[in-house]
Amino acid sequence: MGFVNAIKGGSKQLAINLTTDRVVKYVQKSPEKNFQKVIRALAMMATHFGNTEPFDRFMGWLEANPGSKQWFINLMQKDRAQVANVIKLLFGNCSLKWIEKSERLQAKYGFTAPYSILISPTMRCNLNCKGCYAENYKRDADLSVEDLDNIITQGKELGTYLYTILGGEPFVRFNDLYRLATKHSDCLFQVFTNGTLITEKVANQIAELKNFIIVFSVNGDKNEVDFMRGPGVYERVIQSIEFLNQRNLMFGMSLVLTSRNYDLMTSEAFYKTWENRGVMYAWNFLFMPVVKNPDLSLMPSAEQRVTYGEYIKTYREKHPLFIMDFWADAPAVHGCIAGGRRYLHINHKGDVEPCIFAHFATHNIKQHSLLEALKSPFFTAIRQHQPHTDNLLRPCMIIDNPQILRDVCKRHNARPTAEEAKDLIENPRITAHLDAYAKEVAKVVDVVWKNKYQQNIAEMLERKRSYPEGTDRLSYRMDKTGFMQDLERYEQEDSSLARNILVEAEDAYEQYERDGDIHMKLEEDSSPPKNEQQDLPVYESGTNATAF
Numbered sequence: 001m002g003f004v005n006a007i008k009g010g011s012k013q014l015a016i017n018l019t020t021d022r023v024v025k026y027v028q029k030s031p032e033k034n035f036q037k038v039i040r041a042l043a044m045m046a047t048h049f050g051n052t053e054p055f056d057r058f059m060g061w062l063e064a065n066p067g068s069k070q071w072f073i074n075l076m077q078k079d080r081a082q083v084a085n086v087i088k089l090l091f092g093n094c095s096l097k098w099i100e101k102s103e104r105l106q107a108k109y110g111f112t113a114p115y116s117i118l119i120s121p122t123m124r125c126n127l128n129c130k131g132c133y134a135e136n137y138k139r140d141a142d143l144s145v146e147d148l149d150n151i152i153t154q155g156k157e158l159g160t161y162l163y164t165i166l167g168g169e170p171f172v173r174f175n176d177l178y179r180l181a182t183k184h185s186d187c188l189f190q191v192f193t194n195g196t197l198i199t200e201k202v203a204n205q206i207a208e209l210k211n212f213i214i215v216f217s218v219n220g221d222k223n224e225v226d227f228m229r230g231p232g233v234y235e236r237v238i239q240s241i242e243f244l245n246q247r248n249l250m251f252g253m254s255l256v257l258t259s260r261n262y263d264l265m266t267s268e269a270f271y272k273t274w275e276n277r278g279v280m281y282a283w284n285f286l287f288m289p290v291v292k293n294p295d296l297s298l299m300p301s302a303e304q305r306v307t308y309g310e311y312i313k314t315y316r317e318k319h320p321l322f323i324m325d326f327w328a329d330a331p332a333v334h335g336c337i338a339g340g341r342r343y344l345h346i347n348h349k350g351d352v353e354p355c356i357f358a359h360f361a362t363h364n365i366k367q368h369s370l371l372e373a374l375k376s377p378f379f380t381a382i383r384q385h386q387p388h389t390d391n392l393l394r395p396c397m398i399i400d401n402p403q404i405l406r407d408v409c410k411r412h413n414a415r416p417t418a419e420e421a422k423d424l425i426e427n428p429r430i431t432a433h434l435d436a437y438a439k440e441v442a443k444v445v446d447v448v449w450k451n452k453y454q455q456n457i458a459e460m461l462e463r464k465r466s467y468p469e470g471t472d473r474l475s476y477r478m479d480k481t482g483f484m485q486d487l488e489r490y491e492q493e494d495s496s497l498a499r500n501i502l503v504e505a506e507d508a509y510e511q512y513e514r515d516g517d518i519h520m521k522l523e524e525d526s527s528p529p530k531n532e533q534q535d536l537p538v539y540e541s542g543t544n545a546t547a548f
């Protein structure tokens, strides 16, 4: 059956499979020469999916600059079966099915399925890195295989097909993960690792799976890695990378920006080194003061955040390494994605947390379903307060708007899920620092937002909400009639959820009015200063490579 017939026959997944197999096979013959034709084929495939915005953006990004074009060509030279399978899963289940199932959820409850569910199956680890608390955990504190299977089964019913696995060190449970990835071959698994437990045998098993992508947590160069993690660790990571390269597998890395490694993280030589080792993409995080007795001076300054965001944007335009930073690139995903809006985290005890860095919960997956956790007043409150400010460049309820996390945790009796979590909202040394930090970030970043992100501001004003679906603080403030109509629909399904949505939206609105100077009013920013309008570098929406 051909692509068009498959679509007509109603089997979009089959159409994706057929097109992907052909495209990958074709492009691998001559990636440079066939690039344009492949872009057209993928764009055509995307037109059959209803909401094509994420795909259009991805295509736009691929075509827009030399770095992303070369990135795609490099991707196509990786293991054919793995590349084809990952594309099928990303286009098919992780996007198309996610959209279809989310539309049903959204119509009933006002939220979509999480795009990705993060799971920490264990907190055990084979290393003992400085500042890490994983050594305190025992095997019996792990999530069981049955628990993990249950989470994924429920997630798929809701519409989630992308599972991000962290820890602890996930590879201490590789056998269990291998079984789960085999059983749930319709899901994509992205596994963050310290990179020291990948042997030749494990690399062979990863190559077999085709739905298992490794992300190496790399916090610097050899000196930094060995200093933080122990002597010899860096060489061991390089060895693991070599095992994956020998099998031509794709993989990524994750980085943490601190005030201390800023120079390294803005150096071309650093990224080039990893790019040359075969890294395809990098997820970047800011240092978060969520460990015990955190060194607050490690938080990057407001200026560092701005210049770092500009640096990675330029880098990915020119080089074949896709770098994404969850703060500087937050406008691409409409701000904070916590509370199930696009993701949530389930820790090794089963606690359902709104964000990997916010260690608070009201629900546990051993007693509640995923849907119940998503409908909970705690998660509803977080979603209704999004966007936490009208400036999507300071999206975070932990470090940019710390009063929001404190408030929702207190009002909903969210319990700390880790010993040190309480400090984040109660320890005066930390709360005072975060308040001052957030103010400083606002001072610097609001100017950038006003001057350079007019397109995003205009889009939010036109949409009257921060993101295309569901209700949020902006929809309550800017389109109350539409908000109330949505609410009537939700009420028919679940009146207590509808009531919570209203209460939380009202609360968010009141907070917004009360602390207006922190939140930055969108209406006032709708037209850019005249003298700066011509050369404004509009936010490159093509960087949104996923359907997040």
Ligand code: SF4
Pocket: 326, 335, 336, 337, 338, 355, 356, 357, 358, 395, 396, 397, 398, 399
């Ligand atoms: S709370 Fe902060 S770190 Fe968590 S998803 Fe939102 S912006 Fe990201």
